[in-house]
Amino acid sequence: MTAKIDGKRILIYVVLILFTVLCLAPFFMLIINATHSHPDIQKGFSALPGKALWNNLNHVLHNDNLPVITGLVNSMIVSVCTAALSVYFSALTAYGIHVYNFKYKTQVFSFILLIMLVPSQISALGFIREMMAFGLMDSFIPLIIPAVATPATVFFMKQYLESTLSLEIVEASRIDGAGEFRTYNSIIIPLMKPAFAVQGIFSFVYSWNNYFLPSLLLESKSMKTLPILIAQLRSADFLKFDMGQIYMLITLAILPTVIVYILLSKNIVGGIALGGVKG
Numbered sequence: 001m002t003a004k005i006d007g008k009r010i011l012i013y014v015v016l017i018l019f020t021v022l023c024l025a026p027f028f029m030l031i032i033n034a035t036h037s038h039p040d041i042q043k044g045f046s047a048l049p050g051k052a053l054w055n056n057l058n059h060v061l062h063n064d065n066l067p068v069i070t071g072l073v074n075s076m077i078v079s080v081c082t083a084a085l086s087v088y089f090s091a092l093t094a095y096g097i098h099v100y101n102f103k104y105k106t107q108v109f110s111f112i113l114l115i116m117l118v119p120s121q122i123s124a125l126g127f128i129r130e131m132m133a134f135g136l137m138d139s140f141i142p143l144i145i146p147a148v149a150t151p152a153t154v155f156f157m158k159q160y161l162e163s164t165l166s167l168e169i170v171e172a173s174r175i176d177g178a179g180e181f182r183t184y185n186s187i188i189i190p191l192m193k194p195a196f197a198v199q200g201i202f203s204f205v206y207s208w209n210n211y212f213l214p215s216l217l218l219e220s221k222s223m224k225t226l227p228i229l230i231a232q233l234r235s236a237d238f239l240k241f242d243m244g245q246i247y248m249l250i251t252l253a254i255l256p257t258v259i260v261y262i263l264l265s266k267n268i269v270g271g272i273a274l275g276g277v278k279g
Contacts, residue, residue, distance in 0.1 A: 094157035
């Protein structure tokens with residue numbers, strides 16, 4: 001019996017290791033190729049690091065046609081603001097739907113779920129025309145403010161509140177004289193720390209990798225985000241096409257998302273017990 005259990009455990013570990021290798025292999029290839037020059041990459045993949053790391057990095061950071069540092073800063077501003085607004089106001093919306101009983105409560109939540117099914121590409125043309133009418137083209141505002149209403153995040157937050165938040169806590173806070181926003185900011189947000197961490201990662205990564213809307217809204221070189229710069233570098237003509245620089249720029253684009261995950265993953269794992277409400 002023990003040998004059979006050990007055999008199953010070994011098989012599970014082998015499968016997990018295999019999946020881990022398959023998931024990490026593209027990142028390994030990306031980092032290795034970022035250390036090779038364009039001619040070396042054309043010869044085929046090599047598992048050993050090359051000697052062109054600093055050369056590729058120097059060319060990317062000092063490319064006159066691609067303001068990479070500015071693109072990194074722009075992407076960071078948009079992604080951080082988008083993630084912060086998304087998780088805060090989506091959780092506030094979910095809190096209101098969960099705690100308050102009002103007419104058409106079910107219909108309101110169903111409408112939010114319905115919006116989740118509408119692709120952003122369908123409303124893009126109308127959104128762009130609206131931003132042109134408001135004079136908000138070539139601005140970060142259209143990329144940040146709409147994050148206040150994120151249906152998918154509202155849905156996740158509501159499901160999390162239903163499984164963790166006891167309404168007695170809210171009632172006790174009201175009896176103690178705390179206002180609604182005081183209750184939300186001081187009591188609800190600490191309880192929702194794991195949910196904030198999860199959705200913060202998702203919102204940050206989605207905004208960081210977003211190419212569609214920024215490419216339609218941002219026009220000047222100083223306002224462009226990193227995905228636009230990557231697309232511009234990839235679309236360069238044959239004489240200026242450098243695979244080493246492309247891999248290096250993609251590596252630089254991935255690093256912030258990895259750092260954000262590392263910083264928030266502790267809250268995802270360690271905060272689960274703190275986020276639960278024991279009856």
